Structure formats: structure tokens, C-alpha cells
Amino acid sequence: MLCRGAYAQVAQLLQQEYPGISVVGSTYPPTTLRMLASRVLGGVQMGLLASVFMGDKIFEMLGYAQPPAWFTQNVASNKVGAPPADSW
Numbered sequence: 001m002l003c004r005g006a007y008a009q010v011a012q013l014l015q016q017e018y019p020g021i022s023v024v025g026s027t028y029p030p031t032t033l034r035m036l037a038s039r040v041l042g043g044v045q046m047g048l049l050a051s052v053f054m055g056d057k058i059f060e061m062l063g064y065a066q067p068p069a070w071f072t073q074n075v076a077s078n079k080v081g082a083p084p085a086d087s088w
Helices: 002-017 032-054 057-061 069-075 082-087
Strands: none
Touching: 032 057, 032 069
8 A cells, every 4th residue: 555655646746747648657577587486486385385394205206215305304203394484
């Protein structure tokens, strides 16, 4: 709401200062590279979150006999702290 209020104030000031001007507000589109990076990072984040909730079963699905040491030491032992850490 703060952005809409600021936009309205600036638009009103511009229209008062320059009576014939037309002020149109819109969002600035992200570049293709940034859009792609955001989708890739979102997919990686969802994959990590799924690995936390699926536990060591996901490694069996991927063909590993047992999960890697980093998973059992860090993620499996701390299921409550792992999802918030995934967001950072």
C-alpha cells in the first residue's frame, strides 16, 4: 500500500506541475536472465525442501545405497532447522 500512495502523490505532483502530462504506472519487467535464474533457484529450493521431507528415501530413488554423510549429519539430524536454512 505504501508504494501505491507514493505513486499517487508523485503522479498528482507531476500533473499539477505539468497540466497536460499523462502519468501511467506499471511494473518494470525483469530481464530474461533474471527470470530464468529465479525459476532455477526456486526449483533448486523446492528440491532441497523435498529432500528434507522425503528423508533418505529420496537417495534410494536416485540409486544410492545410503545417503551421503552431509545429509545424515546435517539435515536428517535437524529436520526442524533444515527447511528454514534452505530459504536462506
